[in-house]
Amino acid sequence: MIRTLKGKITLVYLVLVLLIAVVGITASFNLYQLSKAIDGLMIENYKSISAANSMIDAIERQDSAVLMYISVDSSRGKELFADRNEEFLKWYNVTANNITEKGEKELILAIKASYNDYVKLFFDLQEIRSREGVSKAVDFYNNKMMLDFINTKNVLKQLCTLNEKSMFNSKYTATKNSSSSMYIVLGLSIFAVFSGFAISRFFTNKFLMPVTILTKTMRLIRAGDLNQQADIISKDEIGELAEEFNNMTKRLQQYEKNTLGNILAEENKSNIIVKNISDPIVVVDMNYRIVMLNHAFEKVFRVEEKHVFNKNLIGAVRNKEIFDFISSAVDSYADTKQKIFALNSNKEEYFYNVVVATAKDSNDSISRIIIVFQNVTQLKELEKIRTDFIATISHEFKTPLTSIIMGADMLKDESIGILNEEQQQFVNAITEDSDRLANLVNDLLELTRIESGKAVYKFQKYSINSIIECAIQPFYNLAVQNNVQLYYEPDNSLPMVYVDFEKITWVLNNLISNAIKYTGSGDEIYVSVAFRSNKVYVTVKDTGAGIPEDYLEKIFEKYVQVKDIDFEVRGTGLGLAVVKEIITAHNGVIWCESRLGMGSAFIFTLEVDSFDNGRKD
Ligand code: ADP
Numbered sequence: 001m002i003r004t005l006k007g008k009i010t011l012v013y014l015v016l017v018l019l020i021a022v023v024g025i026t027a028s029f030n031l032y033q034l035s036k037a038i039d040g041l042m043i044e045n046y047k048s049i050s051a052a053n054s055m056i057d058a059i060e061r062q063d064s065a066v067l068m069y070i071s072v073d074s075s076r077g078k079e080l081f082a083d084r085n086e087e088f089l090k091w092y093n094v095t096a097n098n099i100t101e102k103g104e105k106e107l108i109l110a111i112k113a114s115y116n117d118y119v120k121l122f123f124d125l126q127e128i129r130s131r132e133g134v135s136k137a138v139d140f141y142n143n144k145m146m147l148d149f150i151n152t153k154n155v156l157k158q159l160c161t162l163n164e165k166s167m168f169n170s171k172y173t174a175t176k177n178s179s180s181s182m183y184i185v186l187g188l189s190i191f192a193v194f195s196g197f198a199i200s201r202f203f204t205n206k207f208l209m210p211v212t213i214l215t216k217t218m219r220l221i222r223a224g225d226l227n228q229q230a231d232i233i234s235k236d237e238i239g240e241l242a243e244e245f246n247n248m249t250k251r252l253q254q255y256e257k258n259t260l261g262n263i264l265a266e267e268n269k270s271n272i273i274v275k276n277i278s279d280p281i282v283v284v285d286m287n288y289r290i291v292m293l294n295h296a297f298e299k300v301f302r303v304e305e306k307h308v309f310n311k312n313l314i315g316a317v318r319n320k321e322i323f324d325f326i327s328s329a330v331d332s333y334a335d336t337k338q339k340i341f342a343l344n345s346n347k348e349e350y351f352y353n354v355v356v357a358t359a360k361d362s363n364d365s366i367s368r369i370i371i372v373f374q375n376v377t378q379l380k381e382l383e384k385i386r387t388d389f390i391a392t393i394s395h396e397f398k399t400p401l402t403s404i405i406m407g408a409d410m411l412k413d414e415s416i417g418i419l420n421e422e423q424q425q426f427v428n429a430i431t432e433d434s435d436r437l438a439n440l441v442n443d444l445l446e447l448t449r450i451e452s453g454k455a456v457y458k459f460q461k462y463s464i465n466s467i468i469e470c471a472i473q474p475f476y477n478l479a480v481q482n483n484v485q486l487y488y489e490p491d492n493s494l495p496m497v498y499v500d501f502e503k504i505t506w507v508l509n510n511l512i513s514n515a516i517k518y519t520g521s522g523d524e525i526y527v528s529v530a531f532r533s534n535k536v537y538v539t540v541k542d543t544g545a546g547i548p549e550d551y552l553e554k555i556f557e558k559y560v561q562v563k564d565i566d567f568e569v570r571g572t573g574l575g576l577a578v579v580k581e582i583i584t585a586h587n588g589v590i591w592c593e594s595r596l597g598m599g600s601a602f603i604f605t606l607e608v609d610s611f612d613n614g615r616k617d
Helices: 005-071 074-096 104-132 134-222 237-276 295-300 313-317 320-331 377-413 421-451 464-472 475-481 501-517 575-585
Strands: 281-284 290-293 336-345 348-360 366-375 459-462 485-488 497-500 524-532 535-542 590-595 599-607
Touching: 005 074, 005 104, 005 134, 005 237, 074 104, 104 134, 134 237, 281 295, 281 313, 290 313, 295 366, 313 320, 320 336, 320 348, 320 366, 348 377, 377 421, 421 575, 459 464, 464 485, 464 497, 464 501, 464 524, 464 535, 475 485, 475 501, 497 501, 497 599, 501 524, 501 535, 501 575, 501 599, 575 590, 575 599
Parallel strands: 485 524
Antiparallel strands: 281 290, 281 366, 336 348, 348 366, 459 497, 524 535, 535 599, 590 599
16 A cells, blocks of 8 residues: 555556556557568468469470470470479479468469379370371370360469469458557557546546645634644645644644633733723724723713613714714824813713724724723813913902003103112113013913903904004014014905904914014014915014924923023913914914024914905905
8 A cells, every 4th residue: 555645646657657558569569460461471472473473484485395396396395394394393392382371282282283294294295206296296285285284374373363362362451450450559549548637637636635625724724713623534745744734723722722811811801900990981893883881981971881782882972072073083093082071960060081092903904992081070170270360360460560560651751750770770670571471461361261261252254464464563663673674565365364353463463573572683574475275374484593393383382482592581481372272263273384593484374254265356
C-alpha cells in the first residue's frame, strides 16, 4: 500500500507510461509482422514463378533442339537438348525446394512426371529416327512428344498461376493485415488516450479531495467557527497537513476559550464599573438602539433597562433637542462632541453636559455611540453666582467710578484750582487708571450680560458700511495722535447684513482699538469688507506687533493676554472674549491670522439679510 502522495503520483505516471509502452510495442510488433509476411510470401512466390518461367524457356529450347535433331543437325540437336535438360533440372530443383503453397507439391510432381516422360520419349525418338527414318520420327514427335511438351508447359504455367495467385493473395492479406493493424493501433491509442485521461482525472480528483476539504474547513474557521475540524481521508502528506491543521485549531480553540473567559471577566468588571458610575451613560448602536445603560441613566430618565433595551434611544431620552444633537454629533464624524442641556426633573432644573463619543471597529467605521450625561448643575449654579457677583460688583463700581472720573476731569481742567506739576501727574494717573477700570467694568458687564443670556439682541438689516463708518469715526483722532494710518474704503455694492447694530459696532470698536493699542508709530490699519459664499467678511488688519502662533486661538478666551509681546499690557483680556460671544450669537465665526512682528488680521463673518442676498448696485 503506497502511503505518500509522491508515491501515488509516481504510480499513476507509471500506469500512463505502461499504456504508452503497450501502444508502442503493439504498433511496432504489427508493423514488423506485416513486413515479414509480405517479404516472405512475395520472395518465395517470385522465386517459384521465375523458376517456372525459366523451365518453360528451357523446355521450349529443348523442343527446338528436338526439331533440329529430327530434321537439321542430329548431333547439335542432341547436344542442345542435353544442355537445356540440365538447365530445366536446375530450375526444377529450385521449385522442388521452394514449396510454399497448397497444391504446389502436386504440380511439381506432375511437372516431374510429364518432363521425365518427355525426356524418355526423346530417347525413343532417337531410336525411331535411326531405325525408321525421319518421317516416322516426325510422326512420333507430333503424336507423342509434342503432347508431353505441351502438357509439361501447361503444368508449368499452372505453377506460375498458382504462385501469381498466391502473390495476389499475399498482397491482399498484407493490405488486410495492415488495415487491421492500423485499426488495432488506432483503437489502442484511443483507448490509451481515454483511459490515460480518465486515470489522471480520477487520481487528480482523488489526490486533491483532501486539499478541497481542508480549504473548506479553513474558510469556515476564517469566518470565525473555530469548532471546525478537517476530515482526514488520506494518510499521505496532505493527511499529515490536515492533522497538523486540526491540532492547530484545537490549540486556537483552547486559546480562544481562555481569552474569551478573560475578556468576559474583564467585560463583567467594566460593566459593573459603568453600571455604577454616578453620571448617566448609555451606549447605542448605529441605529440608535440601546445596547447598554447604567443605573444613573435609569434613574435620571426614569426608565427601566428591560423596557428600553434594544429600543430606540429617543424613547428613553424623550427629548428631541438632545436626540438631534446626538445624531448631528455622529454625522459630523468628530470623535467627541459636547453641549450643555437643561433637563427638568421633579420640577427642578438640572444641567447636563451631553458628551457624545463614537467607538470605531477595525474597518474604521462607527460601531457604537457612547453618550455620557455629566451633571454640571452645580457648576452652572457656581457660574451663575460668579456672574451675578461680577455683575453686581461691576454695577456697584460704575457709580463711584463715574464720580471719580468726573472729579479727576474737573481737577484736570483746573476749574476748581490750579494744580502744581506733581498734582497734575497724580491726577493724570487717576484719570488713566479710572478709565481702565471703567473699561474693565464695561467689558465685565457686557460679558456677564451675554453669558447669563440677559443680553438682548435687536436684529435688523443694516448696510455694513454704515456700521463700520460709525465704529471707525471715533478712532481717526486717536490714530493721528499715535501716528498710525487708519484706512477704510467703503464698498457700496455689498448686500445688507442682518445684525444688532450696537453689538457689531462694539465688536468693531474693540478690534480697532486693539489694532491701535498693539501698533506703533508709522504703522497702518486697514478695515475692509468682502462678499463671498453668501456671507459678508469684515477684516481689521494692522502692521503692528503680531501675535505668536500658539496664541491665535487662545486670545479669544477670557483674561488671556499675550505675555511675550513688547507692548506694555494695557488691556483687560476680556475684549476678544466678548467679541467672540457676540459674533457667535450672530451665527458668524471669528478668527485671527497673524505673524509675529508682521501684524495681525482679525476676520469675522456676518449673515446677509435673507431678503437681500443679491448684491446692490
Ligand atoms: P485686551 O484688553 O488685553 O486687549 P483683548 O481680549 O482685546 O484684551 O485681547 C487679548 C490679547 O490679544 C491682548 O492682550 C493682546 O495680547 C492680543 N491682541 C489683541 N489684538 C491684537 C492686535 N491687533 N495685535 C496684537 N495683539 C493683539
